[in-house]
Amino acid sequence: MxxxxxxxxxxxxxxxxxxxxxxxxxxxxxxxxxxxxxxxxxxxxxxxxxxxxxxxxxxxxLETPIPTSVNYHFTRQCNYKCGFCFHTAKTSFVLPIEEAKKGLRLLKESGMEKMNFSGGEPFLQEKGDFLGKLVQFCKQDLQLPSVSIVSNGSLIRESWFQKYGEYLDILAISCDSFDEDTNKLIGRTQGRKSHLDNLYRVQSWCKEYKVAFKINSVINSFNVEEDMREHILELSPVRWKVFQCLVIEGENAGDNALREAERFVIGDQQFQDFLDRHSDITCLVPESNQKMRDSYLILDEYMRFLDCREGRKDPSKSILDVGVENAIQFSGFDEKMFLKRGGKYIWSKADMRLQW
Structure with a gap:
């Protein structure tokens, strides 16, 4: 008060x-x-x-946006090389964990209800322990209603679920195709490991350790004609987030970019055709480029909000330096679009009434 x-x-x-x-x-x-x-x-x-x-x-x-749901990309490092990645390894910086916790507390005090950890690949840092400690802090200390992760799934071990699973509400695994050759063309692979084997393995662990399972797919020129219905129904995620391939200057397009996403880009009608083909999948949540650009609150590795409205990532000052209320004014966040795209949903596993 x-x-x-x-x-x-x-x-x-x-x-x-x-x-x-x-x-x-x-x-x-x-x-x-x-x-x-x-x-x-x-x-x-x-x-x-x-x-x-x-x-x-x-x-x-002007009302200051409330950071109800925040995506914290605490690392840019990744063991995959997805050709359309729009948050690439431009730095190797990761905040010391106590500084990260300080920022998370500031966000909670400003109204955050859901924290989503992403990357890069978030399980790379300290073999997942860094991530696990942040997940536990958010759920146990900050008492957040929802804590989630987006991962490629390749580095997750059952021991992580045994140690931290109780503190995690949702685990989203990125999977763009159910054809191994297509995944390799996209770059969603490492060595000879099967991305699909990892996907199914993690799904079974989520069920065993009572973590809601989610799938994220980026629809692009390599998978836009694919029919994924059979596999999605078999895996039965609580949500299947389907993104349209997005180009961001300086990340996956332009002179200083580490990726070249132009060859992955699809048109709006192609994206709609894919959605129509999968319209009977009730857990499908579509996200066009327009919805993605201004309806997410994204924090980078320095805890700066990233404004993507102009097709690039313009950073605010760090919330650790100027506070959440000041920094969020430069986030480009559209709260109405956030609600319109269904950004607020039943995101606490305690409220999902899932059959484990």
Whole structure:
């Protein structure tokens, strides 16, 4: 209660300061242009002041988004080389775990209900122990309703479930094809290991250790004609998230990119045709490019929000430096689109009533 009161007080003081600055600028410019007797200049001053006033009214009425659901990509490192990856290994940086926990606590205090850990491949760091400790912290210490992970599944071991499974609500495994050769063409593979064998193995562990199982698929030029219904029905995920291949400047497209995703791109109609083919799958959740760009709150390895609206990732300052409320203003997050795409759903395994 004390913290909320302090936040409200700070907001009021900031608004008063901004209003005073606005009045001072208008008055000063008006006197300056009147003094030199230039009517055209005076007109510019008035228009400039009017613009400030409009922006101020927008700022006064703009509500700070609540970080209800946050995706924390705490590492960019990965053991796969998916050709369309849009969060590539541009750095090897990972925050010290105590700093990461500090940021997670700040997010909880700002209204976070769901934390999703991703990468890169999140199980790479300390063989999954770093991830496990964060999952346990979010569920046990922060008491978050939902904690989830997105992984390629290749590095997960049963021992991880034995140690941390009780703290995890949802585990999503990325799988773009049920044909091993297609997965290899995409780059979703490592050596001779079978991605599909890993997928089915992890699904069985999720059932045994009472973790909701989810599948993420990126639809692209290599798999857009595939019929996945039989396998999806057999695996029976709680959600099957189906993404349209997305191009992000500096990540999988452009001069400084580590991937070249152009050859994976499909058109809107191709994506819709795939969705139509699988329309009888009740757990399917489609995500077009437009929905993806501005309806996710994404934190990078430095705990900076990433704004993807312009087709690139523009970072805010770190929430560890400026706080959540300040940083989230630069996230590009569209809360209405988040709700429209079904971003808020039954995400706590305690409420899912699953038959384990």
């Amino acid at each position: 004390l913290l909320s009161t302090q936040i409200v007080f700070v907001r009021i003081m900031l608004q008063v300061c901004i209003s005073n600055i606005h009045s001072f600028v208008l008055s000063t410019l008006d006197r300056a242009f009147s003094w030199v007797g230039i009517n055209a200049g005076h007109g510019r001053a008035v228009r400039f002041a009017q613009t400030i006033a409009v922006n101020q009214r927008k700022a006064d009425t």
